[in-house]
Amino acid sequence: MSGRDNSVRVLSTLALKGAIARLAGAYQAASGVAIDADFAPTLALLERLRGGEVADLVILTREGLDEMTGEGRVAPDSAIDLARSYVGVAVQAGAMHPDIATEAALRSALLGARAVAYSRLGASGILFARLIEQLRIAAEINARAVIIPVGFTAEKLISGEADLAIQQISELKQIDGIEVVGPLPLELQTPAVFSAGRMVASQRAAAADHLLRYLSSADIAPVLRETGLEP
Template identity: 35%
Template structure:
């Protein structure tokens, strides 16, 4: 079997699941090269690559890619920006929508919420820092629900476990039973850059390099916008 027949294997965090599946399908249609994408919790994805599990390409937040570079598990020269994403706020479909047009409004919405959902990824870490800075972390602790790795905050909202949820926009868009209110205001927004890189034990390295270029090309921008993400140039 030559490399063009070998599926390119990609592992990623859940934040880029939809966009990577979309782009992988487009790549296969254009070049006839099969691509398999496995999306799991970001911490698990990084661990599996660091432990040497065989993948051709990994897509994670830039800081996680940096750690894999330091560990010698990915090719530093191959890393490229795939997309950037901000944090959105969501409630159950049809539920009342709190104001989130300012930092003060978001803080008030959090204080009034019966329960607050956040993720194990970069958006969750940012939220926890905000709660600490606002001086409310201890007060709301009993009402905070962290989504398990690989489970979206949207799923918790849809089944009624969480009243107010925060996560990467791409992970909340299109989730059944969820209304995305909007993005965090600029003053408290945190943009996460997701990068792709070739794994050091890639079996379809040249094909994966071609896929990386395809994913960062301007022709992929429309798909990124569809899932609430932006291009990285």
Template identity: 35%
Template sequence: MINAVKRLRSVCLLAVATCLTPGAAWAADIAVLCSQGLKTVVEDLAPQFEAQTGDHLVVAYDTSALLKSQIEAGKPFDVVVLTPPLITALIQQGKVADGSATTLARTGLGLAVKKGAVRPDITTAETLKHALASAGSVAYSTSGVSGSMFSAALQKLGIADEVKAKAKPVPNGLTGDVVVHGEADLAVQLMPELMSVSGVDVVGPFPADLQSYVVLTGGVSTSATDKARAEAFLAFLKKPSVAAVIRQKGLEPS
């Protein structure tokens, strides 16, 4: 009888200790659908968030447009990071909670070459024009916002038809991968997307007079498994300590 009481006491003490261990008893998965523009940031910071909370991030990356389509097709999620117009559209559809939209960062277009290749001068509109016109092929995204931004820049430079005639359209994924595989000489995409490809050298951002920016905004699903946990992840990405990582990855914190 005494042994049974001792065993019961030990079990109770273990249960109490487990409950008092941060995150141990209440850990959960948080499903995140994230624009590729914030991929390098989330990959870098995920272990820190998980260590602090005990929760586990299950993240899927793609272009904002494709992620929105997946959500509209019924893909479940807790947190989504897209461009503001797409977040607004999902709020109107009742898929993202009204009032949950959180501006996280912004980033602009950049250009990359295969690692070790000669880096063209793109510091001015004229030198960028020369680099694009003289390249054998330029890879650019057709599903993300960067594609329309690139098209606008080409129009300003007056070489849209010339470049598009020899361009390598990329319907999804990273344009840097196309350059790594030798299918194009230059890759154009958002700076953090280019920086996420290990086989390229990022030449730099477009010059200011040709630059456009993509704002990345987070939102919480109206069907989130645990809205408080989802909100906690977005709050984590807004911490002052996270700003340095955001800048390091080619974005500007908001």
């Protein structure tokens, strides 16, 4: 078999990058099949899929997966929910952890920061932009915010450009040298649900289904938790 025949092509949202990186070696050792994964924000993946890109398996937000199923790109009977993710706040390792437990405390912490980093495209960035409007501090925060188009906001803590970084906790945890303070108050956010499904155009349906079963098994719950996700 060529390497290509012996791998499953996965297009996944960034939030699962840490978990899949940790699982890939064990999965290949057990099944003989490699995970050939490519990671990008859900919105970017939807664009690529609509442009005709094909994979065996896709991992998207639940809304994104439902759209792909509705368009006939993902097999409806294959869809499974894998994990839930909360938006959190991080600081550089060793920095003081601000109080973010309540709406009032979070408001003070954000206003007290020299600069806050958040992303424009991801689910977390959209939620945060709405949240600062709701807290009536959007003008003050955005005047000195570091807003990145895509990628990991915690990199701006390492470069010293921001004091606080906002993103899915699973994405914050992918950067070394930072500490996650905790999630935004739960009443201020709706967790993102990440779901997987097999593409109708996949030439390796059996291998894709095997990987889907593995990703939804109890065995991987500890890895999801370690990488900042709730199984």
